[in-house]
Amino acid sequence: MSKSTSSFICSSCGTAHKKWQGRCEGCGAWNSIVEEAPLSSGPKALGAKGRTIALTDLATEEAPPPRAGSGIAELDRVLGGGLVPASAILVGGDPGIGKSTLLLQAAASFATSGLKCLYISGEEASAQVRMRAQRLGLTTAPVGLGAETNLRDILTTLDAERPDLAVIDSIQTMWLDTVEAAPGSVSQVRAAAHELVTFAKKRGVAIILVGHVTKEGQIAGPRVVEHMVDTVLYFEGERGHQFRILRAVKNRFGPADEIGVFEMTGGGLAEVTNPSALFLSSRDTPAPGSAVFAGIEGTRPVLTEIQALVAPSTLASPRRTVVGLDSGRVSTILAVLESRCGIPFAGLDVFLNVAGGLRVSEPAADLAVAGALLSAREDVAIPPDMVLFGEISLSGALRPVGQTENRLKEASKLGFQQATVPSRSKTGGGEGMKLREMSDLTAFVGEMFGAG
Ligand code: TYD
Numbered sequence: 001m002s003k004s005t006s007s008f009i010c011s012s013c014g015t016a017h018k019k020w021q022g023r024c025e026g027c028g029a030w031n032s033i034v035e036e037a038p039l040s041s042g043p044k045a046l047g048a049k050g051r052t053i054a055l056t057d058l059a060t061e062e063a064p065p066p067r068a069g070s071g072i073a074e075l076d077r078v079l080g081g082g083l084v085p086a087s088a089i090l091v092g093g094d095p096g097i098g099k100s101t102l103l104l105q106a107a108a109s110f111a112t113s114g115l116k117c118l119y120i121s122g123e124e125a126s127a128q129v130r131m132r133a134q135r136l137g138l139t140t141a142p143v144g145l146g147a148e149t150n151l152r153d154i155l156t157t158l159d160a161e162r163p164d165l166a167v168i169d170s171i172q173t174m175w176l177d178t179v180e181a182a183p184g185s186v187s188q189v190r191a192a193a194h195e196l197v198t199f200a201k202k203r204g205v206a207i208i209l210v211g212h213v214t215k216e217g218q219i220a221g222p223r224v225v226e227h228m229v230d231t232v233l234y235f236e237g238e239r240g241h242q243f244r245i246l247r248a249v250k251n252r253f254g255p256a257d258e259i260g261v262f263e264m265t266g267g268g269l270a271e272v273t274n275p276s277a278l279f280l281s282s283r284d285t286p287a288p289g290s291a292v293f294a295g296i297e298g299t300r301p302v303l304t305e306i307q308a309l310v311a312p313s314t315l316a317s318p319r320r321t322v323v324g325l326d327s328g329r330v331s332t333i334l335a336v337l338e339s340r341c342g343i344p345f346a347g348l349d350v351f352l353n354v355a356g357g358l359r360v361s362e363p364a365a366d367l368a369v370a371g372a373l374l375s376a377r378e379d380v381a382i383p384p385d386m387v388l389f390g391e392i393s394l395s396g397a398l399r400p401v402g403q404t405e406n407r408l409k410e411a412s413k414l415g416f417q418q419a420t421v422p423s424r425s426k427t428g429g430g431e432g433m434k435l436r437e438m439s440d441l442t443a444f445v446g447e448m449f450g451a452g
């Protein structure tokens, strides 16, 4: 018989190890491994009598989940069209980014539209939450407010109140008296999330959990919470910027990768219904090193400005500083420019940035990145009324990307008059726009910058 031993779990990725060690083999994080007590009830010997599960067929008619709109359109879209009853949602983000503000506004909004909502804060006293509500002008919304960290009491209250929605702010402050570990530890967070998610499913209460994110960008202790819930949303933004982006990274009831854009104002978070205008608003006169990318975020086209700076380097291995883009992708583009088009970047520092703090992960941004890099290097401005998009292959060919029509339509709506796109793109939707179709990067370099 094997004796029950405790296991060692990485608090950031959840990998199990046989013994304690300084560095996790799964994700490489240091000092993230903690000891966990084994589950008290071991598996019964196989062959023990279980219960037979009722099976149905796939054709069983099931109505799509009824959804409740909050009235905050940016939030409803990220949720996939509104809140699904009995679903569990995790909202992660850096401390201070505005999670509590967003969820208090959301709770008030859902409550005003007729749902019974509870807001349980484990971080702030009721008086502090009330002060925030006053500042946000939400004092009249019928939200039940509680300040508690003991999950047993919270679950008893939820059971008695039977709300439609409960916000738990935050999961790291909650603790179960059955688990012998400090609040915020992996075992507590995991057990508390498990209790809450199970409760949500069993009692038909939608639950929103707030989770703080560690420096490494993971929901602190542990990733496991992400697997338990139906929907994972990240609230992101740069501290210096007023923009905040709510991004769905997982959604069982809607498309992932959908974004909602907000602006942090003195009176709370305001919706930004036209993000393209916002992300381009800081653009002034045409300058070398700037290219406008017509991208797609979730189901919505969003125009962003990609900025590049190229300067002689004094370092043996020049800098490649990339913000808002995948740096591996940028290295690939630099390599293609060098070996396919004969434009070297050796000996040059390269800085790339997406304006407004947005993160762009589409390969369709390749052409705009190349455009910004070339424009900075050659000191030639790209026409200010031009958008670019297209994927660059390793051979230097340009590949058409999806949703060309939507991209062109959005660009045209915002007053752009020219677009550089890969040849063979389906260019409906770009009526009235001058299209330059290019088959490869060399042609693009020749036409735009007269170099090769
Ligand atoms: P908060 O929602 O407390 O962040 P989190 O719950 O993610 O830790 O947001 C705190 C920040 O938001 C704080 O720096 C102040 C700012 N803020 C405003 O700018 N305007 C407002 O109306 C409110 C309520 C907060």
Ligand code: MG
Binding pocket: 096, 099, 100, 101, 123, 169
């Ligand atoms: Mg908070």
